[in-house]
Amino acid sequence: MEYQRIRYGEPFQIRRRLGDLFRDIVRIKGVDYERGKGFIVRDYYALANLNKILIRMGLILTPMVECAICHRSVDCEKCNFTDVCLKDVSICLCDECLSSEDVVSRYLSVSRQSLDRYRKSTS
Amino acid sequence: MNWTEKYRPKTLSEVIGNEDSKEKLVRWLVNWRSSNKYGALLTGPPGTGKTATVYALARDFGYHVIELNASDYRTAEKIMERLGFIAYGNTLETYITGKPRRILIFFDEIDGIDPKEDRGGLDAVIKIASKKSVPVIASANFIDPVKHKALIDNFEVIEYRRLTPKQIYVIIRRISELEGLDIDNEVLLEISTRSRGDARLAINMLYAVSVGGDINVVSNPLENMPLDMLLRRISSSSSQLEIKTLLDSNSNHWEDVLYTYFDIISRSPVMKLERRVELLEHLSILDVILGRIKKERAFYLMKYFTAILSWLVYQSNRWGAVYDGRIPEYRLYVFVLNRDVRAELDELLSGYRGRLHESRRKFIFDTVFVASLTNPQYENLLKWVAKIYGLEAAALKRVKQYGISKN
Secondary structure (H helix, E strand, C coil): CEEEEECCCCCECCCCCCCCHHHHHHCCCCEEEECCCEEEECCHHHHHHHHHHHHHHCEEEEECEEECCCCCEECHHHCCCCCCCCCCCCEECCHHHHHCCCHHHHHHHHHHHHHHHHHHHHC | CCHHHHCCCCCHHHCCCCHHHHHHHHHHHHCCCCCCCCEEEEECCCCCCHHHHHHHHHHHHCCEEEEEECCCCCCHHHHHHHHHHHHCCCCHHHHHHCCCCCEEEEEECHHHCCCCCCCCHHHHHHHHHHCCCCCEEEEECCCCCCCCHHHHHHEEEEECCCCCHHHHHHHHHHHHHHHCCCCCHHHHHHHHHHCCCCHHHHHHHHHHHHCCCCHHHHHCCCCCCCHHHHHHHHHCCCCHHHHHHHHHHCHHHHHHHHHHHHHHHHHCCCCCHHHHHHHHHHHHHHHHHHHHHHHHCCHHHHHHHHHHHHHHHHHHHHCCCCCCCCCCHHHHHHHCCCHHHHHHHHHHHHHHHHHHCCCHHHHHHHHHHHHHHHCHHHHHHHHHHHHHHCCCHHHHHHHHHHCCCCC
16 A cells, blocks of 8 residues: 655645546545646545545555654654554654653643644734 | 543643644634634534533633533524523623623534424524624534534534544543553553544543453443344343433434333233333333423433333333343334345335235235245345244244245
């Protein structure tokens, strides 16, 4: 199975010859096609529906996932939970942070900081 | 105290997962008066933190939450009766102190309101939100784009997704640390894997493990049991509380339980006549109550219904009623949960009923029964009929061997 990373709302090309499936794909709610640019996936549910079609061709699209604590890129393919995870989120945890002793306190601390920052910017 | 309640996040930063949805909700709440949407609608599967987010948000922003469960308040009349005064800014506290209290209205499980059957329930929610006197947030497990179109058009829809196993791990590890549990990390990882992105289920599994229980018991929840299994469980239970818990978790089978117990009690060979009469009298009252609740859409009364029904089942069990796997004929068709069997029955009904000029009932109870014995094609149907009529497998084989036909 091949994995391809994408960003929500940004155009990308699917690395497969789609043929008749093109019509099925653009009918999915939340999936658009812009001529010359490629497909755009708007949300998580659209991605899950798109993957239902692409998985038959040996391709799975995964969103760029970022670690909630260290903000580094998370590799879904190498994750121990890859078989049981829906892989439909953009924020998760990397293996290093997950295995650290103080993962809980670090997660809560980062979450508090980012929400404070967000509240200040919106108020 | 239940761990899901005990460890409910106190602040937004304690809500783990769905970070982008949390930010969307904060953005909406900060600008809710000027927003072109009347309210916020949180949608997503159970155990993803919708309710937890609302309470944490309210605490962070200094709101007092008034929660209405849509299962209890469905019609416009009931909703306006409960909330109309708030929507128009009239509260006793405002009258006495002269200062309005910051109130947030939260409609939980709003998908429980049917736009057609619940007489303007959804319109009332939208009407209250449209006054913009208080912020209104609703939550739903599933939103039908057609049925709930008005809600989608007028509310800011914020999607909640299942948590990843790693996020679940952080939640249960936090609880494990706070409780000072000595649980192996492998077990925590196993719970994270098995909980299927449902934080509530994961916490319950952790609790089960902490008291020496088995993860498997909790990972097979009580909800949505097949009817046969539910009947076996409640008929073999000697605790009214357990029966009530089972009934509460399987609301789709209440009516079937009522009718099956009518059948069980009336056929019971060991129960004394006066006891049988007493129980059947109670059953008939329950039947009337159920009918009225449904007619008047007064579903908040269901808790009394299940309390009385669980007592009745408990008494029946004590007085010797036994569920022997027999399903009353008049509930026969709805009892068949197996899709293959249903497909076979439909095939038979469409193919032969018209040709034989028989009523649907006669065809199902008489002809199908015999046909299933003679036609090896309908193997599943044969098993089903055997189960319904309580026949021994050997007897069925014998009948099949001699090839009994309708004529």
